[in-house]
Amino acid sequence: MSSSTKPYMIRALHQWCSDNGHTPYIVVWVNDRADVPLEYVKNNEIVLNIAYGATKNLQIENDWISFSARFGGVSRDIWVPVGNVMSIFARETGEGMGFEVEPAVEAVPERPTPEGDEQPDGDDPGPGGRPSGRPSLRIVK
Template structure:
């Protein structure tokens, strides 16, 4: 059976952050694939502040959580596979979720987007709109990958027209456009 962790951890993270509180992860530091600063590991576990003000380049998918944080003033890259997360809790109230190891639990080894990546994906899932930077003077439909949808010619709908003035980035800078 698929593990509940990859579904519950993002939900609890959002719930805690939406309250203006600080989410913490309790991680089995000795689990396979975990990358954390070992000097801060106590009894095989490490508690990590994953609040938006404490981390950089935060990325979470169904496979893992990754980010950069400072430990004793030194920046460190952290990578925590979902199977290594023991709990996610609200630092302020102590509420959250704890997870025990269940023998029948299975974890995804890759995700549709950005499996194991430390950066947010740049392309969306098939069939979903995505954003990308375009130059201010780029004409709509000049990229053959963008001008076709499902192998059919572009229908030239209103979303496909370039913004007036050659782009919304001002002075020829990059702008964003929905790509179907």
């Protein structure tokens, strides 16, 4: 079984945006697997600026996208399963690509824990929710 092309497409479109002076944004389906500021979530979705200038330590791995960013002046660590990414697009032109949300049932390993961090006992996120219907892309301004 071959690996998903999704993380490769996300990395490629992120690089294309950066090379062309555009701002890459991702739309993420938020469930219990995504660690994002919940106060900015609407309809189980959040739009995140993933430009190098807006993030710190951005990593787009095959399973996770992680970085630190400021929300309301407060630095927050963001962890998003690649399977939860619904689209990536350039803010300035709207060009990009949409994806289906992938189920989290054993498809995405647990979030990596940095050395020295311990997770509390009984913190089992369980299988994530999945949106119903066809995926759609909205223009966000």
